[in-house]
Amino acid sequence: MATIPTDRVPDSTLALLREGYRYIGTRCDRYGSDVFQTRLLLRRTICMRGRPASMLFYDTERFERTGAMPVRVQWTLTGRGGVQGLDGAAHEDRKAMLMSLMTPTAVRHLGQLFDDEWRARVAVWEGAGPVVLYRELGRMLTRAVCAWAGVPLADAQVTRRTADLHAMIGSGAAIGPVHWWGRLARRRGERWLAEIVDRVRAGTLPAPAGSALRVIAEHSDPRGRALPRRIAAVELLNLLRPTVAVGRFIVFAALALHDHPAWRERVREDADAAEPFVHEVRRYYPFFPAASARVRRPFEWHGYPFPRGRRVLLDLYGTNHHPALWPEPERFRPERFADRRPDAYALVPQGGGEHTGHRCAGEWITIELMKRAVTNLTSTIRYDVPPQDLAVDLRRLPTLPPSGFVVTNVRRTA
Numbered sequence: 241m242a243t244i245p246t247d248r249v250p251d252s253t254l255a256l257l258r259e260g261y262r263y264i265g266t267r268c269d270r271y272g273s274d275v276f277q278t279r280l281l282l283r284r285t286i287c288m289r290g291r292p293a294s295m296l297f298y299d300t301e302r303f304e305r306t307g308a309m310p311v312r313v314q315w316t317l318t319g320r321g322g323v324q325g326l327d328g329a330a331h332e333d334r335k336a337m338l339m340s341l342m343t344p345t346a347v348r349h350l351g352q353l354f355d356d357e358w359r360a361r362v363a364v365w366e367g368a369g370p371v372v373l374y375r376e377l378g379r380m381l382t383r384a385v386c387a388w389a390g391v392p393l394a395d396a397q398v399t400r401r402t403a404d405l406h407a408m409i410g411s412g413a414a415i416g417p418v419h420w421w422g423r424l425a426r427r428r429g430e431r432w433l434a435e436i437v438d439r440v441r442a443g444t445l446p447a448p449a450g451s452a453l454r455v456i457a458e459h460s461d462p463r464g465r466a467l468p469r470r471i472a473a474v475e476l477l478n479l480l481r482p483t484v485a486v487g488r489f490i491v492f493a494a495l496a497l498h499d500h501p502a503w504r505e506r507v508r509e510d511a512d513a514a515e516p517f518v519h520e521v522r523r524y525y526p527f528f529p530a531a532s533a534r535v536r537r538p539f540e541w542h543g544y545p546f547p548r549g550r551r552v553l554l555d556l557y558g559t560n561h562h563p564a565l566w567p568e569p570e571r572f573r574p575e576r577f578a579d580r581r582p583d584a585y586a587l588v589p590q591g592g593g594e595h596t597g598h599r600c601a602g603e604w605i606t607i608e609l610m611k612r613a614v615t616n617l618t619s620t621i622r623y624d625v626p627p628q629d630l631a632v633d634l635r636r637l638p639t640l641p642p643s644g645f646v647v648t649n650v651r652r653t654a
């Protein structure tokens with residue numbers, strides 16, 4: 241049996257935090273291999289990238305998710321007991337519950353709510369001073385997704401809830417106060433939503449039929465048991481938090497429109513151009529660096545041993561930038577998606593494979609919101625982009641232009 245190329249350092253966690261999105265890719269290039277082994281957070285970990293690796297990673301006979309997610313990520317980003325850490329029949333049931341909320345009508349409804357928020361804010365931006373797009377998007381998406389999910393949200397709560405949802409997203413890989421703030425935000429968020437679930441179950445809060453709140457509050461597992469209130473809250477947060485996170489991709493879309501004015505024109509003139517543009521934004525710009533799983537039962541792949549229980553990371557960013565999959569991977573070229581549907585194992589910003597597996601439940605929502613944002617940015621307003629720090633630092637996890645994308649002199653055009 242061959243030996244997997246191995247990083248000869250006691251632990252690479254600091255290197256990962258220092259190098260960020262390029263950590264796995266740099267080593268794959270160094271070893272001339274799309275698989276290598278290292279130690280992260282003191283655990284032996286196999287890292288891999290590319291399409292064959294992505295197909296392997298989403299084989300549920302070989303990998304499981306129980307115990308795969310680092311604890312610090314569970315305490316902030318994902319929560320404990322949610323769909324991300326389930327396997328087999330338990331995952332199938334929970335995922336089916338979430339996917340039942342993703343009908344084309346429901347996805348469009350959230351898009352319309354986001355458009356309504358956009359229209360309301362444009363009226364405020366006109367004639368106002370500089371607008372920080374990322375900050376505005378956070379509030380707009382929080383309001384839209386709460387309305388969509390049936391979760392009551394008073395105006396006075398919007399700032400606090402948005403800040404908490406942002407904190408959960410930004411604190412998994414952070415150390416020190418930022419991380420602890422994320423943990424607190426998660427605890428507050430779970431408490432808030434668990435109380436709302438209690439009220440729905442007690443019949444004191446009406447939840448619209450078919451809404452996420454109603455579906456999750458009333459869900460029973462295959463053995464007929466309701467979800468514990470905290471788990472119901474975790475699953476509601478699994479919808480609210482990542483919808484707000486789409487604001488990051490929208491900021492990247494605004495950056496891409498700014499850096500590629502020819503595409504701004506193309507998207508404005510041709511409604512069909514928004515989709516390839518959005519796919520390229522999701523491919524090109526960094527969001528989640530990797531997905532993690534554990535080997536379920538031992539097997540051999542390309543002559544390499546994968547022992548039971550070994551943690552495995554799939555490099556999402558590195559797969560989206562793999563030269564064997566993407567000609568000129570470091571160039572932003574939406575044309576690459578103009579006449580083909582994205583390959584489920586090659587374009588993996590939101591995981592790969594089928595949506596019945598662990599692939600992101602909210603991919604269609606993400607695409608819908610991004611398309612609407614791109615249309616709004618090109619067709620409903622004009623604006624200036626003053627000098628600011630728009631650098632995308634690939635060492636920061638998760639990253640974003642430091643300015644949050646500031647626009648000035650916003651004028652309504654439609």
Ligand code: HEM
Binds near residue numbers: 323483487528556600
């Ligand atoms: C900013 C856009 C988003 C990105 C970059 C993103 C990325 C991801 C990634 C990388 C995964 C893990 C895949 C894996 O473990 O193999 C995931 C899972 C998930 N995402 Fe998203 N996501 C986004 C938006 C959304 C939205 C809008 C929702 C819901 C409204 C959502 C809900 C979920 C859920 C529930 C899971 C867990 C699925 C499972 O374990 O079966 N995500 N997402």
